[in-house]
Amino acid sequence: MSQPYRSSPPRLLTTTALILVVGLAGGCSAVDRLKNIGEQPKLSAIENPTTQPGYKPVQMPMPTPQPAVYNPNSLWRNGSRAFFKDQRAQQVGDILTVTVNITDTAQFANETQLNRTGSINEDINNFFGKPKVLGTAIPGTPLNADGSTTNDGKGSINRQETLQTRVAAVVTQVLPNGNLVVEGKQEIRVNVEMRELIVAGVVRPEDIQSDNTIDSTKIAQARIAYGGKGQLTDLQQPRYGQQVFDVLLPF
Secondary structure, eight states: OOOOOOOOHHHHHHHHHHHHHHHHHHHHHHHHHHHTTTSOOOOOOOOOGGGSTTOOOOOOOOOOOOOOOBOTTOSOBTTOOOTTSOOSOOSTTOEEEEEEEEEEEEEEEEEEEEEEEEEEEEOOOOBTTBSEETTEEOOSOSEEEEEEEEEEEEEEEEEEEEEEEEEEEEEEEEOTTSOEEEEEEEEEEETTEEEEEEEEEEEOGGGSOTTSEEEGGGOEEEEEEEEEEEHHHHHHSOOHHHHHHHHHOOO
16 A cells, blocks of 8 residues: 655754744844943954964965074174164065055047948850850840948947055065065955955066065056955956857857
8 A cells, every 4th residue: 555645854854943943043142232322332352363263374485494593793693684684675575565556547439430331243245246045145244343331330439447555465476586575365255245355467576665665556467356245345346147148148
């Protein structure tokens, strides 16, 4: 005999438990908000960041360790961070500040017009002096073709971009000629929106100023990216389906 259909008790219990957990979480949040009405937000206690979930040690490029060399009858050793030493970045692992100052303005207006007309007419009255070939009369105009092409294209660009900020970069490589490869990344999260700034390129040690800063215009092979990700960025972009259709559709 066939057994009557019955709903799966484990699945029903799992769904019920999930609903209860979500309800309790939302209820706890609402209770906490009600308890803090009229009071200022409390600061979190200072805790050890290395004990927090998800903590990972930072690994950065570091210079090759060199043994300390002391000069005879001297209190200073070579390579130390002394008062009279140049504090500008010069080796792998050093940090310098990049001043990003971009003011880009571009205006273009182009127009192209193309007109072409062609005509071909061929008349044949006889073939080797005979008006007929194989008993058929030769047509007076066996070939008559006309062609016309018209194209009118217009385009204009009016762009103005301004970006002014500062970001710390790390020396990741020292090239054989002494130039420094630097790269810096900065992330700022405000509510549910993440702003990201990336700066990378090659700099000359001579272009680094005395305060250990360099202007972005003096970075060779500069790669500067400023953007964001989050709910606001997602709303400003077309949906994935629309992007696919924009690529595939020929019209």
